[in-house]
Amino acid sequence: MSENPVCALFGIQYPLVMGGITPKPELGAAVSNAGGLGCIEGIAPLETMREQIRTFRELSDKPFSINFPMAMGSPDQVQERAKIVIEEKVPVVITSAGSPKILTGMLKEHGIIVAHVVAGISHANKAAEAGVDAIIAEPTESGGYRGVNEISMMVLIPAVRRALPNLPLIAAGTVADRAGMVAVMALGADGVQLGTRLVATQEAKNSYPEHVNKLILAADDTSTMSADGRIRPRISKPEFAEAVLGTKSKRTQMGQVAALIDEIVTVDQVFAELFQGGEQLAEDVAARMKQLSQVGQTT
Numbered sequence: 001m002s003e004n005p006v007c008a009l010f011g012i013q014y015p016l017v018m019g020g021i022t023p024k025p026e027l028g029a030a031v032s033n034a035g036g037l038g039c040i041e042g043i044a045p046l047e048t049m050r051e052q053i054r055t056f057r058e059l060s061d062k063p064f065s066i067n068f069p070m071a072m073g074s075p076d077q078v079q080e081r082a083k084i085v086i087e088e089k090v091p092v093v094i095t096s097a098g099s100p101k102i103l104t105g106m107l108k109e110h111g112i113i114v115a116h117v118v119a120g121i122s123h124a125n126k127a128a129e130a131g132v133d134a135i136i137a138e139p140t141e142s143g144g145y146r147g148v149n150e151i152s153m154m155v156l157i158p159a160v161r162r163a164l165p166n167l168p169l170i171a172a173g174t175v176a177d178r179a180g181m182v183a184v185m186a187l188g189a190d191g192v193q194l195g196t197r198l199v200a201t202q203e204a205k206n207s208y209p210e211h212v213n214k215l216i217l218a219a220d221d222t223s224t225m226s227a228d229g230r231i232r233p234r235i236s237k238p239e240f241a242e243a244v245l246g247t248k249s250k251r252t253q254m255g256q257v258a259a260l261i262d263e264i265v266t267v268d269q270v271f272a273e274l275f276q277g278g279e280q281l282a283e284d285v286a287a288r289m290k291q292l293s294q295v296g297q298t299t
């Protein structure tokens with residue numbers, strides 16, 4: 001059987017990509033050391049970002065990415081950041097929340113692998129035209145940047161797969177267990193970008209204020225909403241924060257998947273939950289489908 005396209009592209013063991021969820025390098029290093037693609041959110045001042053890259057390399061010698069949310073700076077500022085990535089020979093850049101045209105050509109000229117986060121088919125086509133190496137498709141359920149059209153995972157992944165059958169496709173979010181992993185692969189994804197599940201890990205505990213995990217662990221299916229604005233990340237609802245924390249003023253970015261997370265675990269445990277038993281689950285589904293496909297064929 002041929003190698004998973006996401007693993008082959010990034011040189012990793014599991015097709016698990018960390019989203020740009022923290023500029024601190026510790027969590028990303030843990031993800032890369034566990035066999036996924038760790039990430040540094042590229043939002044710190046320029047020289048601090050360079051230090052974060054160097055610290056990452058002290059913690060892990062495995063592949064990793066820098067995430068650039070393009071909306072958080074002018075094209076010139078984003079290009080200044082990209083120059084550091086080139087100087088530091090970062091292997092992968094994930095661009096999000098903006099045009100893939102700004103950086104893709106420049107980064108690829110320097111041998112950097114580029115993936116772009118999209119929230120719909122037209123965005124995916126633009127990213128492909130810009131020459132990205134992989135598409136990360138982010139549906140409305142996720143804790144990330146979802147655009148204005150609120151497209152669900154069940155529609156977004158098959159639609160992008162049909163539009164771009166040959167590009168590695170990573171489903172962003174909504175996954176916290178092996179059932180989610182099997183489901184997105186059945187939809188046509190080659191791998192998954194994780195956000196909320198990785199926030200609630202032991203290795204992330206110094207990266208977020210205390211209220212963040214309190215909200216994630218307490219969340220149910222009704223606890224999130226879309227933030228206002230152009231890129232509209234999914235966030236905790238104020239009335240939910242008041243019930244949990246006693247104040248409406250604190251909030252966190254988090255996906256609907258928070259409803260499935262009730263324990264702070266290690267990154268290794270997250271990976272084990274996503275893959276161990278997945279093959280058996282997929283076989284059970286295959287057996288159920290086989291039985292259904294035979295309905296009407298018996299005499």
Ligand SMILES: Cc1cc2nc3c(=O)[nH]c(=O)nc-3n(C[C@H](O)[C@H](O)[C@H](O)COP(=O)(O)O)c2cc1C
Pocket residue numbers: 018019020021022041067068069095096097117138141142143144145172173174175193194195196197199252253254255256257
């Ligand atoms: C706390 C938090 C911060 C995030 N910040 C960014 C960011 O700066 N850039 C980005 O591309 N995505 C960001 N995201 C989205 C993640 O990269 C990821 O795509 C998303 O969380 C996946 O959905 P999930 O939370 O359901 O797993 C953030 C998500 C969370 C939970």
